Amino acid sequence: MPVSKRQNADFADSAYRRLCDAILDGRLTPGTPLSRRVLAAEFGMSTVPVGEALLRLEAEGLVESRPRAGSRVRIPTASEIQGNYELREALETHSARLFAERATESDRKRLLATAEKLDAIFARMERKSYSAVRHALAERQHMRFHMLIAEAGRCAELASAIERSRVLLFNWLFTMSAEFGVLPEGWHSMLARKLADGSPREAAEAMRVHVRYRKDEVIEKLAQLTGSGAGRMARGPQRHRNGDSAK
């Protein structure tokens, strides 16, 4: 699930992929220190390629680093999360518009199929209790749904921008062990039908409703957490204990 790819079999690339996966899987939770030397030893390479990997991750917003005092998995702020949803509203509404304009018949079919699958997952999760990790996995399926829409729009730039913004969401999920509320039954299928059958404008507005629904949920959750003693947003330094974390 790495965002930027450069299929070199280089060390730097391997380090990037391992770190990216580890962060997105929640094995490296936000706030975890990332020491070049420790990671280099763990990966069996020098610190140089590790540094390159960290630099890329920093450019993508998954890692933050203070000039000479270490890097760590980024802890997103409340306003960043909110801003991310604002950005997504811009991107995904346009993506929906392009879908309505350009999608082929097979695109529409595929979208409807994955929408039903996604609704089934959410329905199952409603009954069983679930951990944040389980939820993140469902969220990853959710990402496929939205990427399918973006790709049918036939605009690589828009699709990759959506992917980038979505990746940051995972980081946030693990920060707050957040769980979304339950969606009305058949929510995604209904959205998919509107995209497949509606005019470009109708598709865009349907997507806007969808994104805002989630955004409002998030804002409410953030208010709860920051209101009731900062929740888990600001965690302590957390000394190095880089065991076999990013295998």
Added chain:
Amino acid sequence: MPVSKRQNADFADSAYRRLCDAILDGRLTPGTPLSRRVLAAEFGMSTVPVGEALLRLEAEGLVESRPRAGSRVRIPTASEIQGNYELREALETHSARLFAERATESDRKRLLATAEKLDAIFARMERKSYSAVRHALAERQHMRFHMLIAEAGRCAELASAIERSRVLLFNWLFTMSAEFGVLPEGWHSMLARKLADGSPREAAEAMRVHVRYRKDEVIEKLAQLTGSGAGRMARGPQRHRNGDSAK
């Protein structure tokens, strides 16, 4: 005008800034080879910080590098340019919407003022003949106009996404020595008034018209260039001649 900033006074940062400025000013035109060693000697540092700078520029899309065969200032493809405008339509329409919702009175005033200034520049350019470089400078003023709208939207994520996508435009301008057609008189002032006085939806639609106007211009130009023998899109290797280019 660098995109990512990290106000270290480090060598890597200095190299990044110098290269970024040189590319955006047109001193380093698309296709120019960027040798780590040559640049290192020129900047009075080792190849390591230069490599870091190139890596950042690559992440931003200004530089491309083939695994072990050198980096060069990126030559954008036709579909990338078109996709960039598509992306911009998504971002800027939403930016306009937020402007209509959140801008303060002083935001509106400032926008109207810069719109008039911008219109004056374009009017002056219409009379005099102008080089691509001159045009790019005007385009930079144009960028301020759009960044002003984005910042009034109070969403840092959206603003930085717009900035990133706009930066790539400069690169393109120098590739094709492209010149836009002449805009109707008072075009930007009219747009600014619609953003300042209209509803969020009206603002968004006004911006959409603006972006598409430019997009159609670009598509037409691209068709001319690729149709009539590829124009200057694909330039030869162009041997190293890194004189005092990036001072």
Added chain:
DNA sequence: CCCAGAAAACTGATACGACAGTTTGTACTG
């Protein structure tokens, strides 16, 4: 003259070592 193949000159990728700044832990002072 043209074209294949070898050699030379380039390229980035990585390792290692030295260095300077930051953080942390501790011992000493009030």
Added chain:
DNA sequence: CAGTACAAACTGTCGTATCAGTTTTCTGGG
């Protein structure tokens, strides 16, 4: 016991050297 100064251990940063892959150039045959 609180606060401060100091030292140790960490951090990223950068320079130099080496290596392997790519590109260009040169060379020799047709």
